[in-house]
Amino acid sequence: MGETVTGPARKPAPLRVRTPDQAAAVVGRIGAAQVQLSRLKASLDVAVAQANLAYENAAAPLRAAIEADTELLRGYFDANRSTLLSGGKKSVALSTGTIGVKRTTAKVVVADADALLKLLEEDRKLRRFIRTKTEVDRAALLAEPKVAVTIPGVSIDGGDDAFFVKPLMVGTP
Structure with a gap:
């Protein structure tokens, strides 16, 4: 099994920090x-990278063998499609699995979205292909919190002071 990694022995933290020196010691322990x-x-990260490489x-x-064998089957399937898929079938069961065809999902490919949008906007009959999205502008509400909180269903959370500790990172890798 792997090596157990343990940290340096630490003395127990005092129940309360009472002096700046004690606070500095606690921040130092956090930094370490x-x-x-x-x-x-x-x-x-190194172990994961090594595992991924392996x-x-x-x-x-x-993968190469699967791709080559798939191409072999495709050649057989294409050459014998009419006999394999009689009666409107889309696949044929073999003793070790199934081969067949399936319709892929259609997708729209747009070369130049800006040009297409302009064209759709100019032609009244094609405007139905334009989507307009209306949504709440949370940034605007946050910019005016005193007004925002008067709107039913709106509240502003956060914005309070949050305690933080930022030790000096001495000896980082």
């Missing part, structure tokens, strides 16, 4: 723990 966390994360190396020949 953050450095350890970032090192652990970097180690994890997977891709092992998967590449399998």
Whole structure:
């Protein structure tokens, strides 16, 4: 199994911070723990990258074999389609699986969206292909919170002071 990673022995934190020196010590402990966390994360990232590389190396020949065999089957299927798909069938069952055809999902491809939009706007009969979206402008409400809170169903959350600790990151990887 892998190595167990443990941090340096820590003395228990005082129940209350009473002096600036005690506060500085606690911030220092937080910073040291953050450095350890970032090192652990970097180690994890390396392990994940190595696992992904090993997977891709092992998967590449399998993907190539699947692609080659699929093309072999496609050649057989295309050459014998009329006999394989008699009676309006879309697939044929074999002893090891099924081969067949299925209709793919249609999609619209637009080369130049701005030019198309202009064309649709100019032709009254084609305007039905334009979508107009109406939605609440939350940024505008937040910009005027005193007015916004007078509107039924609107409240402003947050905007309070939030405590933070930002240790000096000494010795980061």
